[in-house]
Amino acid sequence: MFKERHPLEAGMIGSFAHLDCLEQALWAAKAQQMDVRDVYSPVPVEKAWEILKPQTSPVRFGTFVGGLLGAVGGLTLCILTSVIWNIVVAGKPVTSHVPFMVVTFEALVLLGAFGTLFGMLIAARLPFRRFPTAGYRPEFSEDHFGIWLSCPKGEEHKARQLLEKAGAVKVFSIDDNKMSEAHA
Amino acid sequence: MSHAQASKLGNFSYGKIHRDLLGTLGVPSKAYIALILFCLALAGWGGIAWGYLIFTGMGVTGINNPVAWGSFITTFVFWVGIGHAGTLISAVLFLLRVPWRTAIFRAAEASTIFAVATAGIFPLIHMGRFWTVYYTLPYPNGRELWPNFRSPLVWDVIAISTYLTVSAIFFYIGLLPDIAAARDRAKPGLKKTVLLLLSLGWMGSFKQWKHYTAAYVLFAALATPLVVSVHSVVSWDFAMSDVPGWHTTIFAPYFVAGAILSGLAMVICILIPLRHVFKVKHIIRRYHLEGMAKLLVAVSIIVGYAYGVEFFIAWYAGNPFEVAIFKYRPTGDFAIQFWIMVVCNVIVPLLYLFKKVRTNLAGLFIVAVLVNVGMWFERYNIIVSSLSHEFMPHTWGLYSMTWVEWSILIGSFGLFFFLYLSFIKVLPAISVAEVKESMPHPLKEKH
Structure with a gap:
């Protein structure tokens, strides 16, 4: 899932109020082979594990x-x-x-x-020295779910469209400086 | 009926629960400040009494020959027992997927940490010259005090230290998502910086949750045998000796059941005022307290059975010294303490069999307080009556507590509640993440 990053990469964050919308966005991102950089939630979301299939915890x-x-x-x-x-x-x-x-x-x-x-x-890479990451928003520890999609520059509109279509209540784009911090 | 329905959390949103629970960390009320200062004053009074004991000597206590273990060891065992419910509720009931655990386990875990920490002071007080504590540590030294890993006293130190350490780690790991939530809500300043450091940069990413949930199950699995082992080891401090009334194989399960009984009673005593003061009656509902009451009455029946079996074994084994001590306990010099123990631990909890009592807050609270009183007297009864009435009549003696011992006992309650009250204003006493997890997830398409 964590592919090698393209130097000219853009980031888009979708904030969701509903879990089924988050799932829909994850399925759509998987279908369109978009790079799901991270998923944030106030509670563990087993569906995200099913879709993104992270490695079994060591x-x-x-x-x-x-x-x-x-x-x-x-x-x-x-x-x-x-x-x-x-x-x-x-x-x-x-x-x-x-x-x-x-x-x-x-x-x-x-x-x-x-x-x-x-x-x-x-x-879990804790303690995480570079807190918060470019994709994190405080609402993700309260009542919203977040997806951080990364895509090549110039294709941000595709990611935005995907997130909005799935029902994101807010979509943020990550500025270039923060993206390069995230690469570091 | 699902847990969400039973606990009626389905009517609330994540946001409401989040605000309500983190709202408990707001500016303390005058009543809270008065209460915490009162507890601090009690702890201070206990500290003064301890200081007096140090400067004057152990003669200011009622401890004597033959009753060399008095109120300090009684209170030590009592507080270790109080510490049992936390890990029982957080680990054992987690593995058993008991639904009413969610809203109350954090409050119970906190009571474990502070109760075991309070208990840890008592062996030092009992030593008198506590600065020589390093004499007792199991390491080779020039004083010919060799490490002896066969000694139950050494096991006890190791078991309680392990219990405290594992419980503290389990407690902290459980707190991580909530510390992060409090961090995100805090205004910039010292509090936010401290929370930022404590949260370790937790962000609730799906990978972090994956490792967290895996670790949580493993911690629960590791902590579960500790619930059984700690008080078993404490019981062997007594059972490994040949003192009549102590030297019996039933002691381990008997002590474990007693510890769980007292721990549950203390958690009920804490939760009833907590839900009222923090206005979280919609989260800690009577349903949760009723679940604890049912468990308490079940454990109380086990404890009552153990009391009965002790008498049966004494009679059936035919050992005259055992028979003598079990005749002495209900009829001798410490009969009042014995009957307080029986009434408070066996008879009074049976009131929880009536739904009217276990769903009535005053009824729940009074029974829980009486059980705590009874459990303290249980330890007093075991320790003092056996030591005062050993094998040879010419070595028999009596024991009564002096004002110094009463002050230190009261001070220990002051210390425990001071620590507890301090905690609940710094970090959430109810798990925000787990309460949210137990609710129906927010869905756009209602099914």
Whole structure:
């Protein structure tokens, strides 16, 4: 979906009050092979995922790696400390695996949570240093849905027409300076 | 009946919900300022009492030999228990797709964070010389205090720290879209800059939502076993010892059920005034409170069952020390506390079986307050009665709280509510994004 950008590219934002209009615009953009740069919404819109088909979220790998490191690290910590600073009680083994499971489990959950957090931040590119992007409008966190279309210069009217036809309540064009910032 | 119909949110627009919920962050009223100052004063009084304890010594408390764990450990366990409902509501009920969770989970999560933070102070108070806390940390040192990962006290520190950290991360991630919404609404200035930093540049792009929803499910899945594990580990502080009345395998599920009971009661106590003060009765409806009341009465029945099973096990196992302690609790020196516990935690919540009570705000509130009182006495009863009546009659002793302990207990409530009241004016106490998500989407073509 994120094609290589043309240096002479224009951007057009459509702001929608209704979700079905947004869906219609996305289908139309897909049919006309327009480049949907981004979609903004105050709530998750599963339909947008269906139409634009972004990659499956890799966050779960962060959870898995974090959880695995936590479990191995927690158990290793318990075993090594009990071997090095051992407390010998009668004939009992120095390493007691059952009680160590508590620490192992807690470390698994703790590092699993950190893995999920970092996985999400990296995948969602947060913190986003260049906030706001050229296409973002504050109303998109309130009650409007936005589509950012990019098209070659001179074809802005096609994008505008598409957005208006789908029912956009407002259509903005992104000025050249902001577009070049967006490329940076 | 769908959730939107049941909660009657279908009548409102995204914009209305957005304005109403973010409007709660406006200029505080005089009543709010008076209340927060009152809470701060209570916390301050608790702080003065703690200062007096530090300078004078542990002798100013009622803690003695044999009752070496008194009100401080009681209150510690109480606050950890209060912290249970937040993660239960935000994680477990999220995974179970319980519809009445949406409007209330943020308020419950906040209570978790502040309750566990309040609880964390009590082991330090109980230590007396709290500046030597590093002696207890499990690291090798020259004082021959070796790390011992077999100790339930070490498990407890690890479990509660993990719970607080994971709950705080889960809480923050859930807040991200709402912080962004508050940022977009704020006027330029310090507040906007702080919100800008906290929002991490969240824009609600479809890719961000994709990763966010994936992460949220994973956080819920990670936090769910924590709900069970934390209070199980707290219960093992007691159950791993051989003290009569503590050394029993039922303690883990018994403590977990008790924690959920007290946590739910506290959330009900918070939500009833909150919806009134913030004028969000159309969002937090009686339907939501009734859902919590039904869950509370179910958990209360489990707790009542656990109380009964404890007596049964003591009799059935035939251990004379267990039999003695379970005869002592309802009839001995701490019988009043025992019966307060039974009445408040088992009998009073049964009133929620009547629809008239659980749909009446005064009824809901009074029962929830009594459950909290009962849950504090439950911990008091477990800790104090067992320690005061161990194996050998010549070691038996009594315990009563002094003004210092009462002051610190009251101060802890002041601290909790001060933190809570501060939070609800800084960030939305009701999730804006999730309430919108639970509503019917705005469609041009009405189906």
